[in-house]
Amino acid sequence: xxxxxxxxxxxxxxxxxxxxxxxxxxxxxxxxxxxxxxxxxxxxxxxxxxxxxxxxxxxxxxxxxxxxxxxxxxxxxxxxxxxxxxxxxxxxxxxxxxxxxxxxxxxxxxxxxxxxxxxxxxxxxxxxxxxxxxxxxxxxxxxxxxxxxxxxxxxxxxxxxxxxxxxxxxxxxxxxxxxxxxxxxxxxxxxxxxxxxxxxxxxxxxxxxxxxxxxxxxxxxxxxxxxxxxxxxxxxxxxxxxxxxxxxxxxxxxxxxxxxxxxxxxxxxxxxxxxxxxxxxxxxxxxxxxxxxxxxxxxxxxxxxxxxxxxxxxxxxxxxxxxxxxxxxxxxxxxxxxx
Numbered sequence: 001x002x003x004x005x006x007x008x009x010x011x012x013x014x015x016x017x018x019x020x021x022x023x024x025x026x027x028x029x030x031x032x033x034x035x036x037x038x039x040x041x042x043x044x045x046x047x048x049x050x051x052x053x054x055x056x057x058x059x060x061x062x063x064x065x066x067x068x069x070x071x072x073x074x075x076x077x078x079x080x081x082x083x084x085x086x087x088x089x090x091x092x093x094x095x096x097x098x099x100x101x102x103x104x105x106x107x108x109x110x111x112x113x114x115x116x117x118x119x120x121x122x123x124x125x126x127x128x129x130x131x132x133x134x135x136x137x138x139x140x141x142x143x144x145x146x147x148x149x150x151x152x153x154x155x156x157x158x159x160x161x162x163x164x165x166x167x168x169x170x171x172x173x174x175x176x177x178x179x180x181x182x183x184x185x186x187x188x189x190x191x192x193x194x195x196x197x198x199x200x201x202x203x204x205x206x207x208x209x210x211x212x213x214x215x216x217x218x219x220x221x222x223x224x225x226x227x228x229x230x231x232x233x234x235x236x237x238x239x240x241x242x243x244x245x246x247x248x249x250x251x252x253x254x255x256x257x258x259x260x261x262x263x264x265x266x267x268x269x270x271x272x273x274x275x276x277x278x279x280x281x282x283x284x285x286x287x288x289x290x291x292x293x294x295x296x297x298x299x300x301x302x303x304x305x306x307x308x309x310x311x312x313x314x315x316x317x318x319x320x321x322x323x324x325x326x327x328x329x330x331x332x333x334x335x336x337x338x339x
Contacts, residue, residue, distance in 0.1 A: 045246070168293075179283075192274065209265070220276045227263050247265065253311065287319070290319050
């Protein structure tokens, strides 16, 4: 049988109202930062309302995602991410990388980063990332549609990064300095429906934490996102109109020495309909050295860190080296792996 989520009221995942909090200064901004600190520290997931991205733009990116995923398989495979070394393009369902003990995900996706200039290559494990975004020839309008939404949510991401700095008592731009090269990523995800009597070996997204600083997620009306609390219960994170979901990634967990937990989550699409979600991943530069920026005053109170996506807090590491190994475990392709 498919795994069952404990049905709790959606207020168990807090909502932070960003109204007035995106201004440059003022008491409301400090209040919003304090609410983010409480939500990120207690849950690791929270909704944001009044985030500044118009509903029409969110609806438009969903239409773009549906249009792409409705293309013939051959047209999507033409831009498969297995054809490059920078994990961009189409990821077909039921795939994984070198992680022999990991079950394949049912999801399929199309993912991009901001196009890099020819003289400004990205780095993965200290090696250049070659090639441009493989936009599908069968859908010439996808590029402007995705990049429009990318720019909107990218701007929100850096506003939230600034609020995280304030929430943690860090100096302005203390976290922004780790994003010298924009490696953020936008993904169009599609999850097929799952039958209640399935054995549950394969899920839309297996249990994992995000290997980035934090994620901003738009999810459709079908639900399916679940997070695991410290008692081991799976809690549904249902869609809420007008909101986006923000969750702490492994990098922010390390920066805070576990004060902000990176919470295990999964996707099980029980809706009987096709499910779409649009995550945006805030990635530090691949050559950034990641280590705690503060010390946890209660080191015994840390969420479990024993998953295949967990990052260490006991020694500094180069982000791109960890990320390349992680990507190789979970995705097929030609991603350069650090020695």
